[in-house]
Amino acid sequence: MTKQNNAKFAFYYLLSLVALVFVAISVGLIVFGIINKSIPDIGANYWNTNNQFKFAISALIIATPIYFILTRLIRQGLKKGEILPDSGIRRWLTYFIIFVASVIILGFLISVINSFLSGELTTRFILKALSVFIIAGLVFAYYLYDIKQDDLKKSSLMTRIFLFLSLAIILAAFISVWFFIESPKTARYRRLDQLTLNQISMLESNINSYYEENDKLPGSLIDVFADEDAFTRFSNEWNIEYRKLDEEKFELCASFNLDSSEINSDYYFSNNKQSYKAGYNCLPGNLWKSNLMEPKRAIDTF
Numbered sequence: 001m002t003k004q005n006n007a008k009f010a011f012y013y014l015l016s017l018v019a020l021v022f023v024a025i026s027v028g029l030i031v032f033g034i035i036n037k038s039i040p041d042i043g044a045n046y047w048n049t050n051n052q053f054k055f056a057i058s059a060l061i062i063a064t065p066i067y068f069i070l071t072r073l074i075r076q077g078l079k080k081g082e083i084l085p086d087s088g089i090r091r092w093l094t095y096f097i098i099f100v101a102s103v104i105i106l107g108f109l110i111s112v113i114n115s116f117l118s119g120e121l122t123t124r125f126i127l128k129a130l131s132v133f134i135i136a137g138l139v140f141a142y143y144l145y146d147i148k149q150d151d152l153k154k155s156s157l158m159t160r161i162f163l164f165l166s167l168a169i170i171l172a173a174f175i176s177v178w179f180f181i182e183s184p185k186t187a188r189y190r191r192l193d194q195l196t197l198n199q200i201s202m203l204e205s206n207i208n209s210y211y212e213e214n215d216k217l218p219g220s221l222i223d224v225f226a227d228e229d230a231f232t233r234f235s236n237e238w239n240i241e242y243r244k245l246d247e248e249k250f251e252l253c254a255s256f257n258l259d260s261s262e263i264n265s266d267y268y269f270s271n272n273k274q275s276y277k278a279g280y281n282c283l284p285g286n287l288w289k290s291n292l293m294e295p296k297r298a299i300d301t302f
Contacts (some may be wrong), residue, residue: 009083012070013093017100019067026056028108030173031131037180041121052180060174085205094147105136189257199238200252208288209290219245253282
């Protein structure tokens with residue numbers, strides 16, 4: 001085997017290792033996320049499952065074709081004699097792939113056991129542990145079988161079975177996750193509504209600061225800004241209306257794309273307790289009292 005082939009197949013093996021890592025982790029994240037959503041546990045730690053699914057989907061879309069293409073190139077190189085079955089490149093890098101896969105599997109198992117010892121439901125623990133063993137078993141079985149085979153013609157059928165089985169598992173995870181994830185359009189609406197709530201919270205703080213300095217509520221929203229230019233920039237970016245109801249009551253109004261119940265779901269962590277529907281809503285403002293002994297705070301912190 002030439003030095004050129006050495007370098008080429010070392011590249012194939014190492015890049016396939018990186019792709020395998022992303023594929024294995026992504027499938028594991030999808031399975032864990034589906035288990036968490038299908039078997040709710042109020043005692044479990046909060047985790048943003050939606051972002052977890054998005055990362056896994058993105059990784060599978062990129063890493064899966066790369067892994068299978070490189071695996072095919074390696075198999076073709078072995079059949080053509082570009083790399084010998086007993087070459088150092090093949091054996092060392094295959095065992096290195098097994099080593100890295102073992103470290104990742106150990107990490108998953110440690111995480112699963114730690115969650116169980118922290119009080120996670122037994123059913124969730126069993127399903128997660130089982131999924132880890134299936135992923136690990138498939139990876140180890142393929143590479144350990146492949147490295148021990150010198151007759152590539154006899155091993156080709158078993159290799160195809162392993163690859164088709166792994167592809168079926170990946171596709172099953174990829175298809176299943178779409179039943180548990182929000183659409184990109186909903187994700188954008190949710191993010192825009194969260195930004196609107198952040199601006200409302202900021203305005204509430206500014207209004208309270210104005211009240212403490214002037215002992216009265218501002219007559220209009222422009223009064224809480226340092227200058228007219230700052231107010232103009234804010235008005236151009238955010239369509240938020242300030243309404244003074246009486247001397248100590250006010251509300252802030254804005255349009256929302258989604259109901260408040262969707263903002264306060266497990267997709268985003270929020271302390272917002274205000275309820276509203278999709279569309280134009282006016283949220284009551286909270287006026288801090290400077291003579292109270294308790295620390296000043298807003299009801300809504302986003």
